Amino acid sequence: MSGKMCSSSNSVVQAQKLVDQLRIEAGMERIKISLTASDLVRYCQEHRRSDPLLTGIAASSNPFKDKKTCVLL
Template sequence: MSGKMCSSNSVIQAQKLVDQLQLEASMERIKISLTAADLVRYCQDHRRSDPLLTGIAASSNPFKDKKTCVLL
């Protein structure tokens, strides 16, 4: 009896996998070259406001320690 349940479960799992793969195959894809060009354009347009490129002023950095460490 357990052999029949195992095969039934594997058939259900296989059907779920087939359904998922069919769903993914039917999705409309965007060409990577277009997406990459859009990403490059966006990065170039916003590079002046990017803190990774321009840095953060020490006075406005919320993560900078307010006090210095003093060893006794």
């Protein structure tokens, strides 16, 4: 029976930890999603000229480009 009591005390401790964590999370100040999304859109628009995913990478400055080409004879 001591194993059963130990198990129930462990579950009580785990439940208390969960409740404490949920209280901490509930007390956090949240930012409205609409504000965050508009900030993200504005940032992307301001930096689109330097974004390599949009503009591409020049072959001369691409460090991952193969230096030599393979030619089969």
